[in-house]
Every structure is written in C-alpha cells, then in structure tokens.
Amino acid sequence: MRRLITTLAILLVVIVAGMSALVLLVNPNDFRAYMVQQVEQRSGYKLELQGNLRWHVWPQLSILAGRMSITAPGAQQPLINAENMRLDVNLLPLLSHQLSVKQVMLKNAVIRVTPESEAQRPENAPVGPSGSSAPEPVSGWKFDIAKLQVADSLLVWQQAGGEQINFRDINLNLAQNDRKQARVELTTRVSRDQRELQLALNGAMDVTEYPQRIAGNIDRLSWQLKGADLPPQGLQGEASLLADWLDETQQFSLKNIALTVNNSQLNGTVSGKLGATPDLNIDLHAPKLDIDTLVGRNFLQTVSDAHPSQVHTAGRAPVIAQPAERSNENSPLNAITATLRMQIDALRWRGMDFSQVQLAGSNDHGAMNIATLTGKTDSGDFSLPGTVNIRNPLTQVTFQPVFNQIELAPLLKAFELPETVSGKLSMKGKLHGNGLSVEDFKQHWRGNAEMTMQNARLAGLNFQQMIQRAVERSSDQVRGTDSDVSYTEVQHLKGSLQLDNGSMALVNLQGRSAMLDLAGKGIIDLDSQQCDITFNIKVINGWQGNNELVQKLTETAIPLRLYGAWDSLQYSLQVDQVLRKRIQDEAKSRINSWIERNQGDKNSEDAKQLLKDKK
Numbered sequence: 001m002r003r004l005i006t007t008l009a010i011l012l013v014v015i016v017a018g019m020s021a022l023v024l025l026v027n028p029n030d031f032r033a034y035m036v037q038q039v040e041q042r043s044g045y046k047l048e049l050q051g052n053l054r055w056h057v058w059p060q061l062s063i064l065a066g067r068m069s070i071t072a073p074g075a076q077q078p079l080i081n082a083e084n085m086r087l088d089v090n091l092l093p094l095l096s097h098q099l100s101v102k103q104v105m106l107k108n109a110v111i112r113v114t115p116e117s118e119a120q121r122p123e124n125a126p127v128g129p130s131g132s133s134a135p136e137p138v139s140g141w142k143f144d145i146a147k148l149q150v151a152d153s154l155l156v157w158q159q160a161g162g163e164q165i166n167f168r169d170i171n172l173n174l175a176q177n178d179r180k181q182a183r184v185e186l187t188t189r190v191s192r193d194q195r196e197l198q199l200a201l202n203g204a205m206d207v208t209e210y211p212q213r214i215a216g217n218i219d220r221l222s223w224q225l226k227g228a229d230l231p232p233q234g235l236q237g238e239a240s241l242l243a244d245w246l247d248e249t250q251q252f253s254l255k256n257i258a259l260t261v262n263n264s265q266l267n268g269t270v271s272g273k274l275g276a277t278p279d280l281n282i283d284l285h286a287p288k289l290d291i292d293t294l295v296g297r298n299f300l301q302t303v304s305d306a307h308p309s310q311v312h313t314a315g316r317a318p319v320i321a322q323p324a325e326r327s328n329e330n331s332p333l334n335a336i337t338a339t340l341r342m343q344i345d346a347l348r349w350r351g352m353d354f355s356q357v358q359l360a361g362s363n364d365h366g367a368m369n370i371a372t373l374t375g376k377t378d379s380g381d382f383s384l385p386g387t388v389n390i391r392n393p394l395t396q397v398t399f400q401p402v403f404n405q406i407e408l409a410p411l412l413k414a415f416e417l418p419e420t421v422s423g424k425l426s427m428k429g430k431l432h433g434n435g436l437s438v439e440d441f442k443q444h445w446r447g448n449a450e451m452t453m454q455n456a457r458l459a460g461l462n463f464q465q466m467i468q469r470a471v472e473r474s475s476d477q478v479r480g481t482d483s484d485v486s487y488t489e490v491q492h493l494k495g496s497l498q499l500d501n502g503s504m505a506l507v508n509l510q511g512r513s514a515m516l517d518l519a520g521k522g523i524i525d526l527d528s529q530q531c532d533i534t535f536n537i538k539v540i541n542g543w544q545g546n547n548e549l550v551q552k553l554t555e556t557a558i559p560l561r562l563y564g565a566w567d568s569l570q571y572s573l574q575v576d577q578v579l580r581k582r583i584q585d586e587a588k589s590r591i592n593s594w595i596e597r598n599q600g601d602k603n604s605e606d607a608k609q610l611l612k613d614k615k
Contacts, residue, residue: 028053028063031099035385039070044119045079056086063087068106074120083108088147103147111150111170114158148174155188165190180208184216195227214245231296250274257284264289272338277365279340290348296593327388334366347375350414366391379424380405388436399433401449408453415441417526418566423493425458431499442526443502453493458512460570463488464515464539467558470575478545478553489513502527515541519557532563 032049039047051066065085065547069078116550155167161201167188176182182205186444190197200223205216218241226234237260244253253271260266268284328334344357357375368388374381409422415438429449434440468480502525509520518539522533536557542552561572 028055030065034099044073046073049085060088061091065088072117072119074476075118076116076120077112077114079112079117080106080152081110081112082106101145103149104145105149105151107151109150109153109170111153111155114156114164115160142238146176146295148172165192176207180206180210182207193228195225195230197223197225197470200222214247215243216594217242225328231262233262235261235294262290262293264294268342278336280336280339282340282342284340284342286342286344286347288346289344292348292350305496321450328366328393328395331366331390333363333390335369336363337365338363344375352410353377366570379407380426382406394434395436396432396434397436397445398430401427403427405454414438418529420459420566421456422459424454425451426453427451427497429497433501444503445499447499449497449499451495451497454491456490456493458488458490460486461488461562461571462486463518463535463537463560464542466560466571467537467539467575469574470558471553474576475549477549478541478543481542481544483542488516490516490518498541506533513541516561522562529566530564531566531569533561535562 003431007341008432032053036047036049039045043366048069048071049065050068054064056062056064063086065087066083068080068082068085070080071078075416082212084107086105087101090100090102093100145322150170150172153170153172155170156164157167158164165489167190167536171186173185174182182203184203184205186199186201190199201218202220203216203218207214216241221239222237223239224234224236239257239259241257242255244255246252248451251271251273255266255267255269257269258265258267265287266284266289267286268282270280270282272278272280285402295404297542300329304562336492339362342359345355345357346355348353354375358372359370361370363369366389368390370384370388373384373386381404384399386397389396404426406426407422409419409424412419412421413426414503429447431445431449433445433447433449437445445468462483462485465480465483465485472479490511491513493509493511496507498507504524504526506522506524507521509518511518511520517538518535520533520535522531524531524533537560538554538557540554543553547601559572559574563572
C-alpha cells in the first residue's frame with residue numbers, strides 16, 4: 001500500500017512538473033497567427049485577438065484570451081464580439097508544439113446576425129464574362145470542435161428591412177462525438193413591447209453530411225410568454241419535433257410535431273421549400289384548441305358583470321410601447337405559397353364550443369382560399385367557405401355561410417351583441433366586406449341571407465300580453481289570459497336579412513306560434529345597437545269575452561313598433577286606432593248592406609250622405 005501511494009505521488013509530481021515545464025516552454029501566443037490563419041482558411045472570416053494569450057492549468061489545461069472578434073469579409077460589424085474566450089486544449093499534441101482544441105468557451109459575447117454583419121462583395125471584385133453562370137456559394141463553416149460553450153451572451157437578429165430582436169442571457173452548450181452526432185442545450189429570453197419570452201431547448205443534431213444536409217430532433221422545447229396584453233397566467237407550453245434540411249434543394253420537413261400551449265394541444269407535420277418564394281405544406285391535428293384562453297378572453301361572465309367582449313390581460317402596454325399597426329404590405333403571407341389542412345376535435349372560440357372542425361385552404365401570395373371550414377355544435381352544424389385577400393391595404397373577404405340549427409344566443413354573444421333573441425338558427429347567404437374582426441363585421445360588411453328559426457324567443461317582451469292589456473284598457477267586452485311569462489315565443493320564424501355596412505334590414509318576416517301570428521320588417525344598426533322594427537301581430541288565442549269581438553280580434557293585425565337602444569327598447573302599440581277603424585269598417589259595411597236592401601226608402605239618401613261624410 002505504501003508503495004502504491006509512493007508511486008502515485010511520484011506520478012503526480014511528474015505530471016505537475018511536466019505541465020509546469022510545458023507551460024514555461026510553450027508560449028500560447030505562438031499559436032495566435034495559426035488560429036487566425038485557420039479561421040480564415042476554413043471560413044473566410046477574420047479572427048482578431050486582443051491582448052496576450054495565457055495558460056490556465058486547473059482543472060483543465062486551457063488558453064485564456066481577452067477580447068476577441070470574428071468578422072465576415074466586407075462586413076461593417078463583427079459577427080461575434082466576446083469579452084473572454086477560453087480554449088480547452090489537448091495535452092499530448094503540445095509536446096510536438098501542435099494545438100488541438102477540444103472545447104471553445106465564450107463569455108459575455110455579442111452575436112450579430114444582421115445585414116451589417118453579413119459578408120459583402122468587394123467593390124473592386126472582378127466580374128465574370130457575360131453569359132457565364134455565377135458560382136454556387138460555398139459554406140466554409142465546419143464544426144470540428146468537440147464542445148462549444150457560450151455563456152451570458154447576447155444574440156442580435158435582424159432581417160433586411162425588419163425590426164431588431166435581441167435574445168438575451170444566452171447559455172449554449174454544444175457537444176459532438178466522433179460520428180458527428182451533436183447534443184444541444186440552449187436557454188435564452190427575449191424582452192419586447194413590455195413582454196418577455198423565456199426559452200429552454202434540449203435536442204440533438206446529425207451533422208455527418210453538413211452542410212449538404214442537417215437532421216435533428218428537439219426532445220423538449222419549453223417556453224413561457226408573459227407581459228402586456230396577454231392572459232394573467234401568460235402563455236406557456238412545450239414542444240418536440242423531428243427536423244430535416246436539404247441545402248441543395250432548400251427543402252425542409254418538421255415531423256412528429258407535438259405542441260402544447262396552456263390547455264391547447266397541436267400535432268402534425270410541416271414541410272416545404274424555401275428560397276425566393278417559400279412553399280409550405282401544413283397538416284395539423286388539434287385534440288383541443290381553446291382560442292379564448294390563448295387570447296385571455298373570458299366569455300363566462302354575464303353581460304351584467306362585464307361586457308361580453310372583455311379580455312382579461314396582465315395589463316396594457318403604455319402608448320409609447322404599443323407595436324406599430326400591422327400592415328398587409330408587410331405580411332409574410334404575401335411572400336409565400338402554402339396549403340393547409342387542419343382537424344380540430346374540440347374548438348372554443350368566443351365562448352362557443354365546436355367539435356369535428358375541418359379546415360382546408362391555400363395561400364397564393366396573400367390570396368387565401370378557404371375551400372372547407374366545417375364543424376358541429378351541440379345542436380347543429382355549419383359550413384363557412386370563402387376567400388381572404390390581403391394583397392391590398394384593406395383585407396377583402398367573402399364568405400358563403402350555411403348554418404343548420406345553430407343556437408342563436410351564443411352566436412350573438414360571440415359577436416358582442418345582446419342576447420335578447422334565442423332559438424335555433426338555420427341560414428344560407430353570401431357576405432363580403434373589408435376586415436376580419438368583429439368590429440369590421442359590424443361596420444364594413446355587406447350581403448344577404450335567407451334564414452329560418454325554430455323556437456325563437458324574444459326576451460323581455462310578451463307581445464300577446466302587451467296587446468291583450470291594451471285591448472282591455474280600450475274595451476270591457478274582452479279580456480286576455482293572465483300570464484307571468486316575460487318573453488315572446490314563436491315556434492317557426494322565417495325571413496330575409498340584408499346587411500349593408502352595419503345596417504341590417506329584416507325583410508318579410510313571417511312567424512307563427514300557438515298564440516299568435518306575426519309579420520314584420522325593420523332595420524337593426526349593429527354598430528350603435530339601435531333598432532326600428534314594426535310587427536303586425538294577430539293574437540289568435542287567449543281571448544275571453546264577447547265572441548263577435550274576439551273573432552274580430554283574432555283576425556285583426558295589430559301594429560307594434562319597437563325602436564331605440566337595445567338595452568332600453570321603447571314601443572308603440574296602436575290598439576285604439578285599429579279597434580276604432582275596425583268598428584268604423586264594420587259600421588260602414590252594415591250601412592251599405594241596409595242601403596242595398598232599402599233602395600227606395602227615403603232615408604237611404606241620408607245614409608249615403610253619412611257614409612260620404614265619414615270618408
């Protein structure tokens with residue numbers, strides 16, 4: 001045992017002495033020119049090292065450098081700036097005065113992926129003969145280092161003409177084996193417009209065929225987004241996928257996508273081809289998609305507690321931090337073509353629950369065709385094909401809605417309209433206009449539709465009771481049945497709708513129930529929530545009293561006008577005028593009958609004169 005300890009001690013002394021001698025004999029600054037030369041030969045980029053290089057022995061033999069930068073040919077700004085760089089080197093090659101780096105560590109680095117940091121063609125570069133094809137770009141970058149570590153760094157990313165995005169607190173660990181199989185671990189955060197996005201990624205890459213092909217998988221991507229104009233709990237979730245990239249054809253594929261966002265799930269595939277005009281193929285399936293949760297909208301509260309469109313967010317960004325208004329001109333959809341197929345098992349949108357939603361569409365440089373948009377509700381189903389065009393400054397839309405037995409009250413609530421009418425709506429129409437928001441629908445859409453309703457109910461007003469009470473005040477010969485019901489119910493209602501920039505005309509309304517028949521027409525202003533509708537109502541049941549008068553009342557249409565704001569409707573009921581006219585008409589009819597029977601009577605002339613005076 002003593003010999004073993006002695007041997008180990010001697011070995012340790014020899015190693016320490018050898019390393020000390022090596023450090024003293026080998027000057028790390030001798031490798032400065034070699035490192036600069038290797039970087040330029042392999043990539044064309046220029047490496048600049050400031051200050052002296054020095055050894056660091058424990059726990060790993062390393063070369064420490066001060067400030068460093070890497071700049072692309074002709075670039076205005078460096079691609080990488082770092083306050084500190086550490087190169088972990090292999091010991092044995094140093095014995096022959098060779099440098100073998102197994103890990104590079106950058107700290108407090110600034111990585112710029114901007115137009116200013118891109119390689120630029122020199123102004124005096126020679127130009128090839130006319131008609132010759134340009135040489136294919138060659139990427140000289142090769143990752144020949146076993147490990148790369150970036151700590152506490154910043155990535156500045158900006159596309160030409162786009163806005164700058166800063167990825168802060170980047171911590172990256174990239175390691176590869178001899179078979180070019182790499183593992184990646186990355187954490188970072190992005191702060192923008194009073195919002196913060198945190199990302200954490202763990203995955204693997206296969207770079208055996210780099211740069212011709214890269215394959216990889218993201219085992220786990222977790223993220224969280226919080227801040228202004230977002231739900232109080234923020235948006236958070238995880239994702240995993242398999243990725244493949246072919247450099248020659250610019251083709252990519254994302255397979256086995258599994259994404260969760262709060263309580264929504266999404267999976268599927270995305271593939272396509274990049275280049276001057278990217279072409280995408282998207283095929284997705286969502287077991288559950290809760291749009292209300294994603295935007296922080298709460299439709300469970302009643303109108304008395306909150307406005308139906310109330311959105312609960314973590315606060316609004318100050319005016320100076322509000323993002324610029326979106327413009328169709330800058331939409332990425334104008335620069336791509338794409339096809340989309342999507343199945344949603346359960347969808348929640350503006351308080352409405354749908355199932356078996358099918359979506360199929362395409363995009364051609366901003367002209368979108370929605371070939372299929374169908375789904376089901378608890379009571380019915382819908383189809384909503386159409387087109388959306390964002391090539392112009394104003395978004396232009398056309399839809400051909402078909403509703404079958406859709407509950408009307410939730411639909412009114414979804415469009416931020418009072419739930420004064422309920423029932424099962426069936427409708428078929430054609431609509432067009434500008435914009436896709438609810439406000440756009442209420443202000444800038446036009447079209448017409450034919451509709452029918454089953455078990456329609458108007459809350460707050462009982463037409464039968466209103467008419468019967470008015471008749472009772474005008475005549476003591478009849479009375480209506482007592483009822484505490486505060487609504488009007490019509491078993492069958494049909495008519496036409498004509499929408500004109502927020503003004504909805506109700507045309508040729510016809511309805512019938514066990515108690516009344518009605519016909520009507522009018523105007524509804526969706527934006528100001530005003531209406532002016534006139535019904536002609538026959539109360540065909542519920543009368544008691546004089547049989548002759550009851551018979552006349554059941555055959556007489558009573559005009560009822562509803563007008564004003566929806567939350568404080570006013571009405572005009574012309575019962576007295578109708579009854580008076582009905583009595584006058586009956587009296588005239590009897591006088592005419594008497595005159596016909598008594599043509600030779602001397603009083604017939606007086607009767608005729610009386611009729612003339614009443615006209």
